[in-house]
Amino acid sequence: MILTFIGTAGSGKTTLTAKFGQYLEKEGHNVAYINLDTGVKSLPYTPHVDVREMITVEQLMKSGLGPNGAIVKSYDILTPHAKEYANEISKLEEEFDYVLIDTPGQMESFLFHDFGSNLMENLREPLVVYLFDPNILKNLYDYCFVRFFALMIDLRLSATTIPALNKIDIIKNELEYYKKYLDNLEYLSSRLRLDPSTQGYLAYKLCSFLPDVISSVRLLYLSAISGAGFEELETVAYEHYCTCGDLT
Amino acid sequence: MILTFIGTAGSGKTTLTAKFGQYLEKEGHNVAYINLDTGVKSLPYTPHVDVREMITVEQLMKSGLGPNGAIVKSYDILTPHAKEYANEISKLEEEFDYVLIDTPGQMESFLFHDFGSNLMENLREPLVVYLFDPNILKNLYDYCFVRFFALMIDLRLSATTIPALNKIDIIKNELEYYKKYLDNLEYLSSRLRLDPSTQGYLAYKLCSFLPDVISSVRLLYLSAISGAGFEELETVAYEHYCTCGDLT
Numbered sequence: 001m002i003l004t005f006i007g008t009a010g011s012g013k014t015t016l017t018a019k020f021g022q023y024l025e026k027e028g029h030n031v032a033y034i035n036l037d038t039g040v041k042s043l044p045y046t047p048h049v050d051v052r053e054m055i056t057v058e059q060l061m062k063s064g065l066g067p068n069g070a071i072v073k074s075y076d077i078l079t080p081h082a083k084e085y086a087n088e089i090s091k092l093e094e095e096f097d098y099v100l101i102d103t104p105g106q107m108e109s110f111l112f113h114d115f116g117s118n119l120m121e122n123l124r125e126p127l128v129v130y131l132f133d134p135n136i137l138k139n140l141y142d143y144c145f146v147r148f149f150a151l152m153i154d155l156r157l158s159a160t161t162i163p164a165l166n167k168i169d170i171i172k173n174e175l176e177y178y179k180k181y182l183d184n185l186e187y188l189s190s191r192l193r194l195d196p197s198t199q200g201y202l203a204y205k206l207c208s209f210l211p212d213v214i215s216s217v218r219l220l221y222l223s224a225i226s227g228a229g230f231e232e233l234e235t236v237a238y239e240h241y242c243t244c245g246d247l248t
Numbered sequence: 249m250i251l252t253f254i255g256t257a258g259s260g261k262t263t264l265t266a267k268f269g270q271y272l273e274k275e276g277h278n279v280a281y282i283n284l285d286t287g288v289k290s291l292p293y294t295p296h297v298d299v300r301e302m303i304t305v306e307q308l309m310k311s312g313l314g315p316n317g318a319i320v321k322s323y324d325i326l327t328p329h330a331k332e333y334a335n336e337i338s339k340l341e342e343e344f345d346y347v348l349i350d351t352p353g354q355m356e357s358f359l360f361h362d363f364g365s366n367l368m369e370n371l372r373e374p375l376v377v378y379l380f381d382p383n384i385l386k387n388l389y390d391y392c393f394v395r396f397f398a399l400m401i402d403l404r405l406s407a408t409t410i411p412a413l414n415k416i417d418i419i420k421n422e423l424e425y426y427k428k429y430l431d432n433l434e435y436l437s438s439r440l441r442l443d444p445s446t447q448g449y450l451a452y453k454l455c456s457f458l459p460d461v462i463s464s465v466r467l468l469y470l471s472a473i474s475g476a477g478f479e480e481l482e483t484v485a486y487e488h489y490c491t492c493g494d495l496t
C-alpha cells in the first residue's frame with residue numbers, strides 16, 4: 001500500500017510520515033519511507049528513497065538562484081527521472097507492507113509541477129492524504145474550501161484523496177466545533193445560505209454541490225504528535241487497497 | 249484600482265507586474281508597485297512597498313532554517329503587519345491610478361497563510377488575476393482544474409478572481425486548441441463525459457457544475473513578454489472597479 005501525504009509547508013507531512021510509520025512498525029508491519037522534498041534539512045525517519053541524493057535546493061541556491069527559483073529548478077531536474085522514482089517505489093511496494101511518501105515542503109511543487117503528476121500517474125492506485133492545519137479554518141468558507149481543495153488534488157493527480165485535519169492536539173476544546181461543519185455538509189450549507197455576500201453565495205453553491213461528488217469520502221482527524229486518528233488512517237488505507245484489489 | 253497577481257512560482261507574476269505596469273504608464277496612467285515576495289532576489293520594477301525591508305528568506309536561512317521553513321517563517325513575521333501593509337496599499341490607491349501587487353513566489357504562502365487573507369480582507373474590493381502556465385494543461389481534467397482553482401482563490405481570499413493563461417507567446421500554434429476547451433465549458437463537459445474513469449467522472453461533474461457559479465467571469469490570454477492581452481486586462485480591471493463604484 002502506498003500512502004502519499006500532501007499539504008502546505010508546515011502542515012505536518014514529514015512528522016506524520018515518521019510517526020505513522022513508527023505506529024505501523026509497532027503494529028508489526030514493515031514500512032518504506034520516501035522523501036520527495038529537495039529542500040528539507042533533516043528527516044525524522046530514514047528514507048529508502050531520497051531525492052536529495054540527486055539535487056537539493058541549497059546546492060542550487062549556492063549557484064546563485066533565489067529560494068523560489070531553486071525550488072522550481074530542483075523539480076525541473078527531477079522530472080526526467082519521475083518514472084524511475086515511480087518504478088523504485090512500486091518495487092518497494094512489493095517488498096514492504098506500506099510505502100509512505102513525504103512530498104515537497106511547498107505543496108505546489110508537487111501539485112503544479114510535472115514531477116508530481118508524472119510520478120503519481122506511474123503508481124498503481126495511489127492514495128493521497130491531504131493534510132490541512134486547523135489554523136486555516138477561520139471562517140465558514142474555509143470549511144467548504146478544504147473539502148473542495150481535496151477534490152482539486154484528486155483531479156490534478158488522478159488519485160483518491162482523503163482530507164485530513166492534522167494537529168488536532170492543539171484544538172482539543174474546539175474539535176467538536178470543527179467537526180460539526182466538516183462532517184455535516186448539510187448543516188454547513190444551511191449556515192452559508194444566510195450569508196448575503198458574493199463569496200457567501202459562491203461557498204453556498206459549492207458546498208451544496210459537494211454531496212453529488214464526494215458522498216463516500218470520509219474526513220480524518222489526526223495528530224501526528226499524539227497519534228490520534230492513526231487507527232482510522234490505517235483502516236482507510238486498508239479499505240482503499242482492498243476495494244482496488246476487488247476491482248482488478 | 250488594485251490588481252493582485254497570484255500564481256505558482258514561475259507563472260510570471262513578477263514579469264507581468266513589471267510589463268503591465270510599463271504598459272499602463274505608456275497609456276498615461278501612474279502606477280504603484282508592491283512586492284510581497286520575501287524570497288525574490290531582484291525585481292524588474294521599483295517597488296513602492298517591499299516586504300523585504302522587513303524580512304527576507306535568505307536572512308532566515310542564514311540563521312539555520314531550510315528554504316521551506318524560512319519561507320513560512322518570513323510570512324509568520326509579516327502577519328502582524330498585514331493590516332499596516334493593507335493601509336499603505338489603500339493610501340497608494342488614492343494617489344495612483346493603478347496599484348499592482350506582486351505576490352509571494354510560492355502561491356501557497358499567500359493563499360494558505362494568514363498573511364495573505366489578512367492583507368486581502370483589508371483591501372477594498374480587490375481584483376485578483378490567477379496566472380497559470382500552459383505547461384500545466386496536459387489532459388482534459390486540467391482545463392476543469394484551472395477554472396475551479398480560480399474559484400478556490402476567490403473563496404479563500406474573498407476576492408473576485410479572473411483566471412489568465414499566461415505565456416501564450418510560447419504556444420502560438422496551439423492557442424486555438426487551448427481556447428476551445430477553456431472558453432467553451434459545454435464542449436469540455438461533452439468531451440469529459442466520454443471518459444469512463446473515476447477522475448473523468450469527477451471532472452465531468454465539476455465541469456458541468458461550473459456554469460452555475462462562474463457564468464460571467466471571462467478568461468484572459470496573456471503574454472507578459474509580448475504584451476498580448478494587456479488591453480483586455482485593463483478593460484477587465486476597469487469594468488470590475490466601475491461596477492463596484494456603481495454599487496457603493
Ligand SMILES: Nc1nc2c(ncn2[C@@H]2O[C@H](COP(=O)(O)OP(=O)(O)O)[C@@H](O)[C@H]2O)c(=O)[nH]1
Pocket residue numbers: 007008009010011012013014015016105166167168169170222223224225226316
Ligand atoms: N501540535 C502539533 N504540531 C505538529 C503536528 N504535526 C506537525 N507538527 C509541527 O508542525 C511543524 C511542521 O511539521 P512538518 O512535519 O515539518 O511539516 P511539513 O512541512 O508538512 O513536512 C513542526 O514544528 C511539527 O512539529 C501535530 O499533529 N500537532
Ligand SMILES: Nc1nc2c(ncn2[C@@H]2O[C@H](COP(=O)(O)OP(=O)(O)O)[C@@H](O)[C@H]2O)c(=O)[nH]1
Pocket residue numbers: 068255256257258259260261262263264353414415416417418470471472473474
Ligand atoms: N515565454 C514567456 N515567459 C515568461 C512570461 N512571463 C514570465 N515568463 C518567464 O517565466 C519565468 C518566471 O517568471 P516570473 O515573473 O519570475 O514568475 P513568478 O515566480 O510568478 O514571479 C521567467 O523566466 C520569465 O521570463 C511570458 O509571458 N512568456
Ligand SMILES: [Mg+2]
Pocket residue numbers: 013014015037040102103104105
Ligand atoms: Mg516536510
Ligand SMILES: [Mg+2]
Pocket residue numbers: 261262263285288350351352353
Ligand atoms: Mg515573482
